[in-house]
Amino acid sequence: xxxxxxxxxxxxxxxxxxxxxxxxxxxxxxxxxxxxxxxxxxxxxxxxxxxxxxxxxxxxxxxxxxxxxxxxxxxxxxxxxxxxxxxxxxxxxxxxxxxxxxxxxxxxxxxxxxxxxxxxxxxxxxxxxxxxxxxxxxxxxxxxxxxxxxxxxxxxxxxxxxxxxxxxxxxxxxxxxxxxxxxxxxxxxxxxxxxxxxxxxxxxxxxxxxxxxxxxxxxxxxxxxxxxxxxxxxxxxxxxxxxxxxxxxxxxxxxxxxxxxxxxxxxxxxxxxxxxxxxxxxxxxxxxxxxxxxxxxxxxxx
Numbered sequence: 001x002x003x004x005x006x007x008x009x010x011x012x013x014x015x016x017x018x019x020x021x022x023x024x025x026x027x028x029x030x031x032x033x034x035x036x037x038x039x040x041x042x043x044x045x046x047x048x049x050x051x052x053x054x055x056x057x058x059x060x061x062x063x064x065x066x067x068x069x070x071x072x073x074x075x076x077x078x079x080x081x082x083x084x085x086x087x088x089x090x091x092x093x094x095x096x097x098x099x100x101x102x103x104x105x106x107x108x109x110x111x112x113x114x115x116x117x118x119x120x121x122x123x124x125x126x127x128x129x130x131x132x133x134x135x136x137x138x139x140x141x142x143x144x145x146x147x148x149x150x151x152x153x154x155x156x157x158x159x160x161x162x163x164x165x166x167x168x169x170x171x172x173x174x175x176x177x178x179x180x181x182x183x184x185x186x187x188x189x190x191x192x193x194x195x196x197x198x199x200x201x202x203x204x205x206x207x208x209x210x211x212x213x214x215x216x217x218x219x220x221x222x223x224x225x226x227x228x229x230x231x232x233x234x235x236x237x238x239x240x241x242x243x244x245x246x247x248x249x250x251x252x253x254x255x256x257x258x259x260x261x262x263x264x265x266x267x268x269x270x271x272x273x274x275x276x277x278x279x280x281x282x283x284x285x286x287x288x289x290x291x292x293x294x295x296x297x298x299x300x301x302x
Contacts, residue, residue, distance in 0.1 A: 201244055211238075253290055253291055
C-alpha cells in the first residue's frame with residue numbers, strides 16, 4: 001500500500017490520530033514539536049505566506065508549482081520540498097496536486113548540541129526540492145504511520161512517536177548535501193569500542209575478565225583497550241572492572257538474600273577475603289556491615 005492508495009477520508013482520519021499522538025517527539029539528540037500533520041488529495045492553491053517553523057511537503061501525485069524568493073519550482077509525483085522559517089512561499093495546484101505535509105520546530109531547551117547543529121544546518125540548506133521518487137524511506141514511513149493510525153493498537157502512541165521521529169530524521173538528512181553530512185558529529189570508533197567493552201564486562205561480571213580476554217573478544221590488543229579506558233573514562237581498566245563488580249555486589253546485597261560468599265562468586269571475586277577488602281576500600285564498610293543496615297545516602301561508591 002502507498003500514500004496514493006488512501007482515500008481523502010482516510011487521510012483526514014489518519015492525520016487526526018497523528019495530531020493527537022505524534023506531536024511531542026523526544027529523541028536522544030533532538031526534541032521536535034509537530035504543529036500539524038495534514039494531507040489533501042486535491043490541494044487548493046494557497047496565497048503567498050510564511051511560517052516561523054519548518055514545513056515539509058511530499059507530492060503523492062499530480063503537478064504544481066512551488067514559489068519562493070522570486071523563483072518557481074515545478075512539482076511532480078515523488079518530489080519532497082521544504083519551506084524554511086520566515087521565508088515567504090506559495091504552493092500552486094496546476095493538475096490534481098496530491099500532497100501530504102507536516103510542520104515542525106525544534107524544542108531547543110530539550111535538545112542536545114548535536115541536534116541543534118542538525119537544525120542549524122537544515123535552516124541553511126539550499127536544497128529546497130528533492131526528487132526522491134515513490135520508492136523511498138520517507139514515503140514508506142509515512143505510509144506506515146497512516147496505516148497504523150487507521151488500525152489503532154494498544155501502543156499506538158509510542159509506535160507513532162517512534163515512526164514520526166524516524167520520518168523527520170530521514171527527511172532532514174535528505175535535505176543536507178554530502179558536504180554537510182561530513183560535518184555532522186559522529187560517534188568515534190574509540191567510544192564504540194569502550195561501549196562494547198562495558199557491555200561485555202556487565203554481562204560477564206562473574207568471570208575473571210582479564211584485560212587480554214576482553215580485548216581479544218573485541219579484536220584489539222590489550223594495550224589499546226587499556227589506553228582507551230584511561231582516555232575515554234578517566235580510570236584504568238582494572239579500576240573500572242572493580243567498580244562494576246562492587247556496584248553489582250551492592251545490588252545483590254540490597255535486593256537478594258544471598259550469602260556474602262555467594263555474592264563474591266557471582267561478582268567475580270576469587271575469595272571472600274579479597275571481596276571484603278575491595279568492598280571496604282570503595283564503600284568504607286565491609287559487606288557484613290553493609291548488610292546490617294539499610295542503604296543510606298552516605299553509603300555510595302567513591
